Amino acid sequence: MTTSVTRADHRVSARVRILLWLLLVMAAALAAVAVATRSILLRDVDHRINQLLTQETGEFANFVAQGVDPATGGPFTDPDALLRVFLQRQYSDPDEELLGLVGPPGQGLRVIRQSRELPASVALHRDRPSLDAIAASGASSGRLDRARGEVRWAKVPIRSDAARGAAFVVAFHADRERAVADEAFRALLAISGLALLMTTGIGWAVAGRILAPVRVVRATAAELTERDLTQRIPVQGRDDIASLAETFNAMLDRLEQAFAGQRQFVDDAGHELRTPITIVRGHLELMGEDPAEQRETVRLVTDELDRMSRIVEDLLLLAKAERPDFVRTEPVQLAELTADVFVKARALGERDWVLDGVADRAAVLDPQRITQAMVQLAQNAVQHTVAGQRIAIGSRAVEDRIELYVADAGPGVQEQDADIIFERFRRGTARRGARTGGAGLGLSIVRAIAEGHRGGRVELRPTEGGGATFVLVLQESP
Known part of the structure; x- marks a missing residue:
């Protein structure tokens, strides 16, 4: 008995289980939405950066091919003049750096840049090791993972006899763009948390409402006894809960009928067997020593016992009539x-x-x-x-x-x-x-x-x- 009570005390209710599963599914769905949104935003950032780098390098390539040196009126022959004129005419984004690199990497590398200043913590023109790495790289684009932040870059070499070792470089500081995506991700997580809190309250109320008929079934079942099977569950609506209530009521009808048949069998047997038992007992108690009287008493007792046997057999047959296999057609x-x-x-x-x-x-x-x-x-x-x-x-x-x-x-x-x-x-x-x-x-x-x-x-x-x-x-x- 103690074991059953202990198990009942540690049992988790259906309402709580439904709510936990709902929260688990919603949390997984909201987390998936937040992660997918962040991925999409970061992909858009990468796409925008790639477009910007492609656009800037394409504009510089066109300028190299078609640009005119203001000082000579002809094509540019001096890489310094080419880079300075081009940089003066460009308007860069807040997170973008346009640089000109002239000379060999190392101590001889000169940097030509626009006049605007970037924060010292992110400015690439102040990071000589990074500039040397870009100048020495044989790739046309790449990524630098620095302690100051990630930099995406692309470069266009200036190939002419007078411009050995010169290149145009576009550098984009992606941290702020990525920070926007991360901020949106955190906002989604915060909104998801609020949604889960609201879902907890709404789900608790809805689960309670849905399971109310089930609680009625439980309460009704707890009130049922062998002598009182008259309790029934009110059926409302046409959903699965209503079907459950109807099925439970039908089960109660069958139980009530079965118990009624059982009680009737016991009552009938007791009522009908009482008389022959009384007759048998009376004759046995009054039986004397006379052999003829004894034979008559045995005959009467045997007849009553046969009648009792027939009554029991008939009652058992009537009890079997309630079984589905009583008739086999x-x-x-x-x-x-x-x-x-x-x-x-x-x-x-x-x-x-x-x-x-x-x-x-x-x-x-x-x-x-x-x-x-x-x-x-x-x-x-x-x-x-x-x-x-x-x-x-x-x-x-x-x-x-x-x-x-x-x-x-x-x-x-x-x-x-x-x-x-x-x-x-x-x-x-x-x-x-x-x-x-x-x-x-x-x-x-x-x-x-x-x-x-x-x-x-x-x-x-x-x-x-x-x-x-x-x-x-x-x-x-x-």
Whole structure:
């Protein structure tokens, strides 16, 4: 008991699990969106830098090919003049440096630049090692990862006899552009955090609303006891929760029916067995020493014990009628089944037995159960008739149904008893004079067998000339 309580205390509720999964999925989705957005922004930064470097180097190449030296009116022959004139005419972006490099890398490298100043922490023209590396590089573009920040560069060599070792360099400081992407990424993360907080509140409320019927199911199940199965869950809407409630209510209906059948079985057994037990006990307590009296007592006790055995068997049969496998149908020839029932019934007593009619066709039914019901009806007819009276057995097909019947010429059944004779331990008043020796379960068994077939029932009809006709009505299978 302690173990079950401990497990219950550590159990995570469905509401919490739903919320945790929702938050996990949303967090993963928002993180993916933020990372994807940052990647897109950084890709755009790289694309913009590449375009700018391509544009600047293309403009310089065109200027080299088409530019005119203001001092001579002809093409540029001096790389210093070429670079100075070009740089004077260019307007660079805030993060862009346009430089001219003349001479060999190292101590002899001269730098020609625009007049505007960049912060000393990022200015490339103050970083001699980096300039030497660019001048010495055989590539037309590259990337410098410096402690001061990343630099993307491109260069155009100036090839002429008078301009050995000269080059035009475009340098772009990408840190600020990348910082914009990182700032957007952080903003997205902050917005995602707020969204998760809002989702937590909304998800908690929505999950509670969705799971409210489930809590009702749980509360209802907790209130159920063997003696009180009347609780039902209100069904609202047409969603899965409503279907769950309907299924739960249907289960409760079946449980209530099963418990009711169980209680009825116990009550009926206790009620009917009490009398023979009392009789047996009384005779045994009063039994004397006389052998003849002892033999009579044993006979009476044995008869009561046999009656108790029949009652128990009948009650068990009625209890089985609630099971789905109580009836096992198969194709049967009605003519053969009716003839077999007639042959078996003739051994029940000396009566004027008549095979009244036979339906010459096939039907889907349980031949053993139907035979059991028909023989029970024949036994009932024997008990309420005298030797020589007529009892007819037959079968017929009527429209979409099949009828098997037993008709007797006995006293019949009074109108007020027509309904109660099919109940357990009930007999009709017109037939109480007969010495049946039964417990009033025979017709209950017949009704259970009939209703065990799809759409089946048992009917009581008057017999022409007096008597009673009991009819098993079975629906044709589609």
